[in-house]
Amino acid sequence: MAKKKIRIRAKVKGDVTEIKALMSHPMETGLRKNKKTGEKIPAHFIQDVICEHKGTQVLVAHWGVAISKNPYLAFKFTGAAKGDTIKVSWSDNKGESASAEAKIG
Amino acid sequence: MKRRSFLKGTVASSMLGVAAGAGLLTPQSVLAAWPKAAFEAKSVDGGMEAALGSSDVIESGDIKIKAPDIAENGAVVPITISTGMSGVESIAIFIEKNPIPLASSYDLGPTTQGFISCRVKMGKTSDLIAVVKSGGKLYSAKKMIKVTIGGCGG
Numbered sequence: 001m002a003k004k005k006i007r008i009r010a011k012v013k014g015d016v017t018e019i020k021a022l023m024s025h026p027m028e029t030g031l032r033k034n035k036k037t038g039e040k041i042p043a044h045f046i047q048d049v050i051c052e053h054k055g056t057q058v059l060v061a062h063w064g065v066a067i068s069k070n071p072y073l074a075f076k077f078t079g080a081a082k083g084d085t086i087k088v089s090w091s092d093n094k095g096e097s098a099s100a101e102a103k104i105g
Numbered sequence: 106m107k108r109r110s111f112l113k114g115t116v117a118s119s120m121l122g123v124a125a126g127a128g129l130l131t132p133q134s135v136l137a138a139w140p141k142a143a144f145e146a147k148s149v150d151g152g153m154e155a156a157l158g159s160s161d162v163i164e165s166g167d168i169k170i171k172a173p174d175i176a177e178n179g180a181v182v183p184i185t186i187s188t189g190m191s192g193v194e195s196i197a198i199f200i201e202k203n204p205i206p207l208a209s210s211y212d213l214g215p216t217t218q219g220f221i222s223c224r225v226k227m228g229k230t231s232d233l234i235a236v237v238k239s240g241g242k243l244y245s246a247k248k249m250i251k252v253t254i255g256g257c258g259g
Contacts, residue, residue, distance in 0.1 A: 016218065020222075029226070031204065047139040056214060057212075057214055058213075058216060058217050059212070059213060059214060059217055060211070061209060061211045061212075062139055062143075062144075062156075062209060062210045062212075063208075063209045064144045064205055064207055064209060065226075066200060066203055066207075066208035066209070066226045066227075067208065067223065067224070068180060068181045068182070068224040068226050069180070071224065072183075072222070072223060072224050073221075073222070073223050074185075074220075075213075075217060075220055075221055076217070076220045077218060078218065079216040
């Protein structure tokens, strides 16, 4: 079991805040085969990522299997100040989930 | 017979109520439901219709796709979609020749700018199509990305 980790970098430049998030996840497509046994590796991927600032959703991402392993996501939004908290959470097709918070710097 | 079906209905609805009460169906997860049909569609048009409600797109020069011309490793292709349009509601990324063309879709909040950066997998050389929904209309841009080693299958 991989460690459920989300690393978040949040920076304000002028009135725009840029959020960068890096998640640890295998992102199995369900198409890959185990080379030794020839069996298919079941799909295991993140479906939803929700980014919240002060309780409002600023971004909701729906992901398919075409997102790379250990996904990276960056986006920008306005209206945040230094010291605000940003929360990023994900849930995958096996019902696992993780979330993390970071202060905007 | 009528009484029976009535009873069945009540039992089903009370079950749903219990599930909601137990936190199995949180309001948040209902709102941000994962568009299953869109991620099962095998064509770009089908995926677009399921994810965005229409496949009528207008080509726009105001959408920029930043991605490598040649991706050495198809398993990790960094892409950035940006647009100067205001009032962007959602952004979707399609990879035409992938087994499932829809790679991801993003619902943007009112303060979120038209900018998304992520990394995708590409099975082979293909067009990458970015669709931006703004003011109820769909705009798209394309970029061809050459892949030397595929990122799907093993």
